[in-house]
Amino acid sequence: MWFKVDDRFHSSRKVMAIPRRLRLSAVGLWAVAGSWTAGEELDGFVPAYMVDEWGGTDELVDALVASGLWEEAPGGTRFAKWAEWQPTREQLDERREHERVRKAEWRAKKASKRPENVPTGHDGDTPGTDGFVPSNPTRPDPTRPLSTSNEVERALSPFCPKHPNGTDGPCRACGSARLAYQAAEKAEKTKPTPVVRKPRTCEVHAEYPLPCDRCAEEGT
Secondary structure (H helix, E strand, C coil): CCCCCCCCHHHCHHHHCCCHHHHHHHHHHHHHHHHHHHHHCCCCEEEHHHHHHCCCCHHHHHHHHHHCCEEEECCEEEECCHHHHCCCHHHHHHHHHHHHHHHHHHHHHHHHHCCCCCCCCCCCCCCCCCCCCCCCCCCCCCCCCCCCHHHHHHHCCCCCCCCCCCCCCCCHHHHHHHHHHHHHHHHHHCCCCCCCCCCCECCCCCCCECCCHHHHHHCC
């Protein structure tokens, strides 16, 4: 859930109607209460005991009510015109139900496309097939730097731990491992060669690096 605040709220007529000496504190209480009631899905209701918990005062509550930002309600106050600016609990429930139905339909469609010889939860190891999601194959583990081809072999394997020597059957984990292995090999081959810079030497005593100790001794 998000509590929405218009980017012109700070200069709105209702905010400016709050006495200046109370304005900042009242708006702060309004914002904290808004995030709380949105998270609790109470459609803008703010119980009096929560105002006390946040350190609010009757003077601040009265200022918010007088400005039209809040309305009095049994047991506390309520945001004015909540449904015009914020999603209601009914709307959130409808959205959640819509998402539940959509995901159920997607899973059913996915299951109908799965080959008969592939167990549930495994959709084959061929990139591009439904349900195949490689585990970040283009980014090898940064905690295991690879500096030589032999290290590539030791650090990564083109097969999953269950099939260290490969398998003829479909295996999603092996597919991900192979892609990660190929990406690591490619990264190793394209890694630039480090530039070795020679230390600068003295123009007078070429065999001495700068700063030149011999120049210092001779005072030149």
